[in-house]
Amino acid sequence: MDPLLALAVVGALVAGSTLVGLAWRATQGRVRRVGTADDVELPGVELAPGATLLQFSSEYCSPCRATARVLGDIAASTPGVAHIEIDVAERPELAARFGVLQTPTTVVLDAAGRAHARVGGAVRASALRAELDRLVGARASVAA
């Protein structure tokens, strides 16, 4: 192949990968509201009276550790809110039920086990606290 054409192909490869990366990054850490379905049975998951932050992690996951710390801090400082971390390899049926396609994925459950919001990727504390305020109300705001 002509070197100039090869250079153009290589440039296109870099540009295309950059666009994919930017598009992916825009989806990360965003709190998405999800439609409230029926109560779901969650065997082995103890729900908190306010909200439960259900974090799906895996062995091969760099941002899971940081997310676990952020969620742990929020749970510790917010009455009625608990953080539960689950390894997808140990509970693949739960990962399938919530359609987990990346780790970490965090699902915000209410006291009845209904999903209200979910966050794909590393969690930003401020965005999640705002969502919890909406869900558990004044109790969360006071503590936060």
Add this chain to the structure above:
Amino acid sequence: MTAQTAPARPAVIDPRGARFTASVTAVLLLVDVALGLVGGVAATLAERAVQPAFLLLVVLAAVFVWSAAAGVARNPWSVLFRRAIRPRLAPPAELEDAAPPTFAQGVGALVTVVGAVLHLAGVPYGLVGAAAAAFVAAFLNAAFGYCLGCRLYLLLVRGGLIRKRASTA
């Protein structure tokens, strides 16, 4: 409340080292794509076995295999980072698990070995395709922190190909 069935957390590495390793790997893979495009696929097996793009890909594949087997911390670029760059930097804000990048090195090994074999077999664009795929993964990791290997691992788990016994559930 604390974690219920959190994954085991083994060896840790400096995340900037992992990014550095991915950056060097991405640049070399991009060079290999360019070499492969310019050089094409030679007519005979003996000629194909000494083409620059093939030789570079074999070196990269060997590095991938080594770091997948010995751990990403022993990848030559990681060693270079630890010896030459890290001493000049402030300590990292936090450490990362070594397991994800090591798993990713295994995925890279698979892709580059397939590319090398396709090239030897004379398949047009086999080497370029494999090197380009590995480049995209390494580049996304270096520039955005995206871990393609982690996603593949999750898909294998979801597909039931990897299963761990629940310890507490």
